[in-house]
Amino acid sequence: MALFHITRKADLGLSLLSMLAKNKSGRLSLTQMEKMGMPKSFMGRIANDLVSAGILNSREGRGGGYRLNYPAKEIQVMDVLFAIEGEVLPVQCLKKPGSCNLERDCQQRGFMHNFANKVGEMLSSYTLADLIKF
Template sequence: MKISTKGLYAVRLMLYLAEHDGGGPVSLKEVSESLGISKKYLEQIVSNVVTAKLVRSVRGAAGGYQLAKPASVITVLDVLRVTEGSLAPASCLEDDTFDCNMPVPCMELGVWRGLYKVINEYLGGITLQSIIDEHSAVAADSYSI
């Protein structure tokens, strides 16, 4: 499994919005300049997360974007599902039917089910807030005199 640039940038966008939550809407221009991601690319990404109701758009002169839910409930899995679609390691796991086109059942299905479970549990257990908290703790420990 390889996460696309779109998925990686979506997580960065969401973390930026989470860090600036409570300070009002954030413009894409600000995000673009701060993260070094083209504004045009961010427009594509923000459209997806707005549609998924992870981000809210605020119109007007002081408008921009802000999280639609607390950072403590939005997981990396939520964000990646919006940008990447299914994270299933095998196509037969993409829905709950486990539909397989093979004439003989595969012996390794349990391996792919296990991997999919680990992916979902791991990424589903990491919230935006937990990433911010961990980064803050590491940054606090890495000072020099």
């Protein structure tokens, strides 16, 4: 049973960062990612999101590719997910108030808000370094 779902985009983004953290050369190109079985154009979009967030830097040309901007122990999993997916919330009404016609009488909204805060705290407590330990 999957109560909390990580999207394929987020999963591939975390995989990319894990590979970069473990990579001796510290840099991966889209061509290298494709050879590992990752979809090249999709990885390009994910990497660009991570560059925009300041988590990665990129260099074009020979010897180019993507590299971590910070040591793995300084990159929070929550920051990665936010860069890739935006705000991580369990239900639509927390993302967009007024999106549910049951919202006014909803008995679970408070619980879902608390749940979202706890998940956010937990994800913020883990770093990329923690992720690659497992």
